[in-house]
Amino acid sequence: MELKRAYDVRIIGPNCLGVMRPSIRLNATFANRMAAPGRIAFISQSGSVCASVLDWAARANVGFSSVVSIGSMVDVDFADLIDYFGADPETRSVLLFIEFIREPKRFMSAARRFAATKPIIVVKAGKTPEGMKAASLHTSAVIGENMIYQAFFDRAGVVRVDEVSDLFNCAEILAMQAPPRGPNLAIITNAGGAGVTATDALVAKGGGLARLSDETIRELDGVLPYYWSHSNPIDICEDATVDRFRKVLETCLKDPNIDGYLVIFSPIGSADSTETAKLVVEVSKEIDKPFLTSWLGEDNVREARDILRQNRIPTYSTPEQAVATFVYMYQHARNLELLYQTPEELPINIAPNRKRLQRIINKAIKENRQTLTGQEAREFLENYGILTFRTQTVKTAKEAAEIASEIGFPVVMKICFADTAYGAVESNLMMNLTSEQQVEKCFLELVDLAKRHLPPSKIEGVIVQPVLSGGYELIVKSKRDPQFGSLIFFGIGKAGVELYNDVAVGFPPLNQTLARRMIEQTKAYKSLWEKFGGNQSMSMRHIEETLVKFSHLVTDFPQIVEADVSPLFFNGKKMVALNANIVLDLKKVPKKTQPYGHLIIRPYPTRYTSRLLLRTGEEIVLRPIRPEDEPLLFELFETFSPQTVQLRFFQLVKDMSHHTLARYCNIDYDREMTLVAEKSEGGRLLLIGMAKLVVEPDGESGEIAIVVGDPWQNRGLGSMLVDNLIKISKDMGLKRIFGEILAGNEKMIHICYTKGFQIRKIDEETCLATLDLSKA
Structure with missing residues (x-):
């Protein structure tokens, strides 16, 4: 790694077979035979798998654009190679043999960028607990749960197959x-x-x-x-x-x-x-x-x-x-x-009091209290539109009996703890109590049990709740994984989750499509669907909305490492959280926490959406690009004159392929940003301009580029786009931004000059505009 830093080179390996590029007869491997040229890039962590695949491919007449054995990945990893082969014109599909993923967030970003245009197909070693243990011993790496990897690959647009032979079968048919x-x-x-x-x-x-x-x-x-x-x-x-x-x-x-x-x-x-x-x-x-x-x-x-x-x-x-x-x-x-599912930072119909909730977190951190109280946790849920069960907390057996009679039998009783971390005390729940005598007796038993395990200061009283029937108990949880960040877990019924491992995994934030996909993945989904007869769609929508709301709660507070609202009672019409437990990471000081550092997929950045007026008084909406903007972007390209194309792309481009447009629209908001200007004309929406910012590998600088459709030039849009890119660049913590401009593009040079950019000539045809953001 010292050589890498000294000479600014990248390192593949160690513990690897090497690299092969058949089209140029490059064989930097231990293999004694060159593979045939082809359109498949094969990347493997295992050198022995790589060698066996090369031997099989020679007999099966299968060719490769490249073969890369990456071994222990001290430097170059899967994300780097997906980025490379995603842009490689010689590669049509990317096949991976994976034992572990070092940086899931980077892998997700790279895969999502190219999966829509080039199939990425994976064999993941270690599907069983024994296999995961063997893989971790082989690679000295932490191996995530198999179902988390499966959800991860699904979300990345990657196909996961069972065997190495399936890689090539799948690549063949997807190409045909x-x-x-x-x-x-x-x-x-x-x-x-x-x-x-x-x-x-x-x-x-x-x-x-x-x-x-x-x-x-x-x-x-x-x-x-x-x-x-x-x-x-x-x-x-x-x-x-x-x-x-x-x-x-x-x-x-x-x-x-x-x-x-x-x-x-x-x-x-x-x-x-x-x-x-x-x-x-x-x-x-x-x-x-x-x-x-x-x-x-x-x-x-x-x-x-x-x-x-x-x-x-x-x-x-x-x-x-x-x-x-x-x-x-x-x-x-x-x-x-x-x-194409990019959830917004928060649905418009949810308006939590984030400042109030952050104060609750700050107070708990100040008190060195890892777990919120039941009341604090319920306040979080209610702020995000999740109904909680109104409970009565009593201090005496007589009071418990009176409350039970008032709300109606049967009832449930449990200890109310000052710190919900003590909710794991065994047998702290008494079910289906049908008389005052039972209630009084159970009150004394619960208090006695609690006192044997807990200090008196941790016991606030006993909770009395009515028994709910005629519905389902849903399991909804979130937990922070050391590799994959915050995860959402969904299951139906305690027995289904604990006995049969019938649980689905998702990555926050969710939208309703992603939430429904999670529900459908459970084995109990069919019985839940049938339970509610002719009201399935509305019933499913209730569950979807609750999952979406819960995921945004987890998204908004990186200090939350675990949240559990199980069980959620659902009868087809109403969803009520019967319990709430939220655990904090005391090391995450709020002011020093990255807003979405705990997420593997950054949500759609709604905060960069704004309404502006052009010089002509016409209203536009400036917003980050979405994957579904591809048809509108194609229409914008159609408005460009040859001169506009030349000034933006430095060459004449006759048409925009689906491949290129998909790459423009599917972006990772962590490492790039594309703003589009949207305008309503004749009852339909049009894109009239766009601005792009790409963060450089150093993480300190970014390259910008701007283009405005010919019919909407000379209305002040270009200046607005530059202003917004400057603002976003500062938000991303960049120190400088730059852009190459053709010397003949006098309008763009003038805009940059007025914004404080330093302009210098690269050659007779090209200028470089650079802005020091500390002075902007």
């Missing part, structure tokens, strides 16, 4: 075919047993069998023998001919319930394997849905497999491989949807 719109696969086979094993694998992987429409079944009745399965998988029987395959496929292509097709062929009966393969090639051209095949056998089907591969139709030795690849495709499509 459109992703499925849903998880519903139609299986068509002349081998009934293979259809059954494919179905088992499909369901186990999280996919589903397409439900054939009534019309499809009627048509198939006229094509297949009377004893056919009349359902999916479609067993077309051992005596199937090529013509029967054709008629069945053509019928299924018309069924809107089907999201993808798997044809399993066994070399039995009269159907010729090669002719059937040619038929599949012909038929698959008629529809824009995934088409996968599995030709069973070896010598008898070799020619058929070659025909399928030559025509960009993936084929697999086993149905299980084909099914797994289809499910991975669907998961990839689902994960890409998450890239």
Whole structure:
């Protein structure tokens, strides 16, 4: 590392195989054979896995843009390489073998930037507890829980697969075919047993069998023998001919319930394997849905497999491989949807008294009190719109009996602690008490139990609450992970969470789409959905909104390391927190805490949104760019004259590709900022200009660039954009900003000069404008 600092170089390794770049014949590895050139970048922490993949690829005729073995990652890590290969024109997909991730926040940022345009596919070693222990011993690193890694990869838009072979299967099909719109696969086979094993694998992987429409079944009745399965998988029987395959496929292509097709062929009966393969090639051209095949056998089907591969139709030795690849495709499509989910810092309809809540935290820190009291914790929840259960705290057995009679039996009783950290005392909850005598007796037992464990000063009294019935108990928690920052956990029912580990993980802040995805991930989701009958949508919305509100509470206060509002009682119409517990990090002094340093994904920075007036009096909205702005950004580009394009991009650009536009719109707000000027015209919104700030690797300087659409130039927008970039740069803690300007761009040079930039010529055609932010 001393050499790195002295010579400003990057280091890969140690404990690695090295680097290979086949296109330039660079082999800086211990491998004695150069890989074939290709479009796949393969990056592995394990040198032995890298070596075995190179050996396999040579036999399978698979090529690489690069192969990198990164070992212990003292310097260059996965995030650096994703950034590099994401921008590499020779790379079409990035495959990773991961044992641990050193800096999850940087990995998330890099992956989210490129996942929409280049598939990133991962094998993560250590899925089981034993595997995680082995990986940690091998790498001397802290290994996160498997389910946290899974949620992390999903949120990053990355596909996680089970085996190294799946990496290449998945990369192959994502390069060949459109992703499925849903998880519903139609299986068509002349081998009934293979259809059954494919179905088992499909369901186990999280996919589903397409439900054939009534019309499809009627048509198939006229094509297949009377004893056919009349359902999916479609067993077309051992005596199937090529013509029967054709008629069945053509019928299924018309069924809107089907999201993808798997044809399993066994070399039995009269159907010729090669002719059937040619038929599949012909038929698959008629529809824009995934088409996968599995030709069973070896010598008898070799020619058929070659025909399928030559025509960009993936084929697999086993149905299980084909099914797994289809499910991975669907998961990839689902994960890409998450890239476009950028929650705001706080929904408009929530207005917590943050100053009041911060004073509560400050008071607890000053008192060296790690845990908030129950009342303080309930105040946090209520400020974020989460209803809490109104409780009665009593000091005597007689008072307890009177309150129980007043609120109605049955009741629940528990100790009220001055410090909720003592809530873990065993048997501190008495349930379903139905008489005054039971209440008085239980009061004395609870107090006696508490006194045996706690000092009297920690016992405030006994809480009496009515019993709630006819609903569900939901588990909602947050905990700070040393690697992944603050996490949200959701489960349904204590037994489901504790006994069956039926819990979903999410990264705050959430919006309703992300919250619903968490709910859907639980095994108990289906029973919850069915419980509320015809009121499902409204019921789900209640749960989603509560998760969103809770996530923003966690987002707004980096001092909170743990928050638990379990159980949350929900009866389909009302959500009530029966308990509240908040734990603080006493080391995080509020004034010195980064606003979102505890989060792995920075929320959409609403605070940089403002309404301004152009010189003409027209109102605009200046705001950070969003992923869904891509169509509007394309329209803005269409307004640029050749001169404007030349001044902004230093070259003539004929069109903006989806790849380029997606990169402009999907940004990491921690390391760059793009502001867009939005204007309403003719009843629709338009983008009329944009300004970009990219933080340099040194973290102290940033490069800026600005462009305004031709119809809206000379109205003062360029000056406003520069002013706002200066403000944001200061907020980010930068010391200086700079921008290159063509010498002929006199308007931009004048704007920068008036803002205090130092202007100097780089060459005859280009100037450099630099602003010392300490003087701005």
